[in-house]
Amino acid sequence: MKENSEEDFDSLFVENKRSGVKYIVIIIVLSVLTLTAIYAYLSVSSVRDRMKVAQVQAEGSPQINSSLLTQFKEKAWLESRIKMANGDSIGLSIDLEQRRIQLELKGVVILSSKIRDCSISGFFRKMDGNVYFAMFGTPLSIQQFKSSIAKNPFKIVEAPKDTIAAQAAADAAAKKDSLADENVFWTVKLDRGFDLDIQGIDSIAEAQKKYELGKGFEFERNLKNIASSFQHILRFSKPDYTPEILISIPENEAKAILRALPRNALVTIRI
Amino acid sequence: MIRNFFIYLAVLIVGILFFASMVLFAIPAFQESTLALTGLSSSSSGSGEAGTDKQSIEADVNKLQKRLDSFTPTNAYMVVNTSDNHFFLYKGKQLIRDGVCSTGKNEKLVSAERKYEHVFYTPFGVRKVLRKATNPVWKKPDWAFIEDGMPIPSANDPSRWETGTLGAYKMEIGDGYMIHGTIYKRRMGMSVTHGCIRLLDDDLEAVYKAMEVGSKVYIY
Numbered sequence: 157m158k159e160n161s162e163e164d165f166d167s168l169f170v171e172n173k174r175s176g177v178k179y180i181v182i183i184i185v186l187s188v189l190t191l192t193a194i195y196a197y198l199s200v201s202s203v204r205d206r207m208k209v210a211q212v213q214a215e216g217s218p219q220i221n222s223s224l225l226t227q228f229k230e231k232a233w234l235e236s237r238i239k240m241a242n243g244d245s246i247g248l249s250i251d252l253e254q255r256r257i258q259l260e261l262k263g264v265v266i267l268s269s270k271i272r273d274c275s276i277s278g279f280f281r282k283m284d285g286n287v288y289f290a291m292f293g294t295p296l297s298i299q300q301f302k303s304s305i306a307k308n309p310f311k312i313v314e315a316p317k318d319t320i321a322a323q324a325a326a327d328a329a330a331k332k333d334s335l336a337d338e339n340v341f342w343t344v345k346l347d348r349g350f351d352l353d354i355q356g357i358d359s360i361a362e363a364q365k366k367y368e369l370g371k372g373f374e375f376e377r378n379l380k381n382i383a384s385s386f387q388h389i390l391r392f393s394k395p396d397y398t399p400e401i402l403i404s405i406p407e408n409e410a411k412a413i414l415r416a417l418p419r420n421a422l423v424t425i426r427i
Numbered sequence: 428m429i430r431n432f433f434i435y436l437a438v439l440i441v442g443i444l445f446f447a448s449m450v451l452f453a454i455p456a457f458q459e460s461t462l463a464l465t466g467l468s469s470s471s472s473g474s475g476e477a478g479t480d481k482q483s484i485e486a487d488v489n490k491l492q493k494r495l496d497s498f499t500p501t502n503a504y505m506v507v508n509t510s511d512n513h514f515f516l517y518k519g520k521q522l523i524r525d526g527v528c529s530t531g532k533n534e535k536l537v538s539a540e541r542k543y544e545h546v547f548y549t550p551f552g553v554r555k556v557l558r559k560a561t562n563p564v565w566k567k568p569d570w571a572f573i574e575d576g577m578p579i580p581s582a583n584d585p586s587r588w589e590t591g592t593l594g595a596y597k598m599e600i601g602d603g604y605m606i607h608g609t610i611y612k613r614r615m616g617m618s619v620t621h622g623c624i625r626l627l628d629d630d631l632e633a634v635y636k637a638m639e640v641g642s643k644v645y646i647y
Contacts, residue, residue: 177431181438188442192449199454203463227484234491241498246551246647259647262553263498266506266645278461308533310548315538315573322576329619378451385450397458412510416551416647 195389202397206349207279210287217293220285228285229426232293236424238263240295247295247422248413250352250403252276257354257405259416267416269409272357277350277399280427288427295422296346303342303414304373339366340410341373346423350399353377356410363404373402401425503637505606507624507646509549512616514626516634524633527616529609529625530646538573545570547621549646554600556642559635563597563607565589570621594628596635600644606634 220228233251240247241263249258252274259267283291301307316322340356355373357363366372388395405413457463499520506515509530516524531549538544547570567587572579580586594608609615609625624646626634638644 177435180435184438184442188446192446192454195450196454196457199458200463203458204467207464207467224481224484227481227488230488231484231491234488234495238491238495241495244552261645261647263495264500264504264506264553264643264645266647267508277459278463282461282464282467310533310535312535312537315536315541315543316576317540318576320576322574381455382451389450408511412508412647415510 191389194392195385198388198392198394199397202394203279205394206397206399207282207287210283210291214286214290217286217290220289222285225285229288232289233424233426236293236295240422240424243422245418245421246416247424248417249424250401251426252401253426257403257413259413267409267412269405269413271403271405273360273363273404275402276427277401279399280401291348292425292427295424296348298344298417298419298421298423299347300345301342301419302344305338305340305411305414307414338411339371340407340414341376342410342414343373350401352423353400353402354410354413355402355404356407357404358407500643502639502642504643504645505634505638507549507644509551509618509646512618514624514630514634516637518637523637524630526627526630528630529615529620530618531620531622532618536570536574541573543569543573545573549620549622549624550602550604551647554604554644554646556598556638556640556644557601558599559638559640560597562590562595563593565592594631596631598635598638606644607631
C-alpha cells in the first residue's frame with residue numbers, strides 16, 4: 157500500500173474544496189432560480205387576482221353586447237362627461253382613443269392638450285366590456301395626489317413698515333420673475349384601484365434625458381418598485397399590483413392641470 | 428485557491444444581476460403585458476342590454492353629444508389660464524382672440540403690527556360679468572396702503588381714488604374681482620395681481636366689446 161505524501165494530501169484537500177465550490181455554485185444558481193420563479197408566480201397571480209376582483213365588481217352592472225362595444229364606450233364617455241358637468245368643480249377628461257387630455261368646467265372644455273406619449277397596463281387591454289363599464293362607465297374620483305412641484309404654491313409676505321421698505325420689496329420681487337426650470341410629474345390614485353400618472357415633457361428626447369438624470373417620473377417609480385419588490389420577496393408575499401395609465405403632455409400643461417384640479421376632482425377616461 | 432474564489436464571486440455576481448434584472452425589469456414587464464392574464468375567463472357577457480341595438484345606441488349618442496354641446500355658451504366667453512397667464516376669448520367653440528394676461532400672485536399679506544391679513548389670488552371656477560364700465564376710477568382698498576407701507580386713510584379719503592390705474596375699461600366679475608387694464612405693462616404675463624385679471628389695452632378693448640353683462644369667465 158502506497159503511503160500518502162504531503163503533496164498527495166494537499167491535492168486531496170484541493171479536490172474537496174473544488175467540489176465544495178461546485179456545490180455552493182449549484183446552490184446559488186438553484187436559489188436564484190427558485191426565488192425568481194416564486195416571485196414571478198406571485199407577481200403574475202397578483203395581476204390575475206386584480207382582474208378577478210374587477211370581474212366580480214362588474215357582475216352587478218348591465219351586460220354588454222361585445223359587438224356593440226365601440227358604441228357603448230362612446231355612450232359611456234359622453235354620459236360620464238355630462239355627469240361631471242353637473243358639478244361645480246373642474247374635472248379632467250382623458251380620451252386615449254383620440255389622444256387628448258382636457259380640463260372641463262360645467263361641460264365647457266377650458267384646456268385641451270394633445271397627448272405626446274402614453275402607456276397603459278396590460279390589465280386595461282385585457283378588460284372585457286363589463287369590467288370596462290364598471291371601471292369607466294361613470295366619473296372616477298381622485299383619492300390622493302402626489303407631485304414633484306407644489307400643487308398650490310402660496311407665500312406669506314410680511315407687510316412693509318414704511319414706503320422705503322415697500323419699494324425695496326417691490327424691487328426684489330421684480331428681480332425674481334424669471335421662470336424656474338421645474339420637473340413636472342404627478343400621480344393620482346383613483347377610486348377604482350388604479351393610478352394615473354402625468355409627466356410633463358416637451359420632447360421624447362427630453363424625457364429620456366430626464367430618466368438618465370433621475371429626474372423623470374418613470375425613474376422615481378422604478379426606484380419605488382425596487383424597494384417594494386425586495387420587501388415582498390423577503391416575506392414571500394404577493395406584491396401589490398396597481399394598474400397604471402402613464403400620460404406624457406407638454407410641461408406647462410401638466411403644471412396647469414395639476415394646479416387647476418381640486419383634490420377630489422372627477423376624472424372621465426375613455427380607452 | 429484564488430481561481431476558485433473568482434469563480435465563486437463571478438457566479439454570485441451573475442446570480443444577483445440575473446435576479447435583479449428579473450425582479451426589476453422582466454417580471455414587471457410581464458405583469459404589464461397582457462400575457463399575465465392569458466387564459467383568464469372573461470366575466471359573463473350577455474347578448475346586450477335589454478332593448479338595445481346599434482341604431483338606438485347611436486341615437487342616444489347623438490342626443491348626449493347635443494346635450495354636452497349645449498353646455499358651451501353660444502355668446503362670447505373667456506377662459507383664463509392662471510398658470511400660464513394667458514387668456515382665450517371664444518364665441519361658441521371658435522377662438523376669436525387670445526393673449527397674455529396677469530393674474531393673482533398667490534400671496535398672503537400679513538401685518539402683525541396692524542393685525543391685518545389679506546390673500547391675493549385669482550379664484551378658480553366660473554363667473555359672470557356683472558357690470559361693465561369705461562374709464563373706471565379705482566377706489567384703493569386697505570391692502571393697497573398696507574402693501575405700500577402707508578397709513579390707512581378713512582373710507583372716503585380723496586387719496587383712495589385713482590384714475591387711469593385700471594385702464595380704459597373694467598368688467599366686474601364678483602367679490603371685488605375685475606378684468607381691467609394696467610399701467611404696469613412690463614409685468615404682463617406674470618402672476619403679480621391682487622386677484623384681478625389684467626389685460627393689455629388692445630386685448631381689453633376687444634374683450635370689453637365682445638363680452639356682455641352675463642357673459643361667462645372660466646378661470647383655472
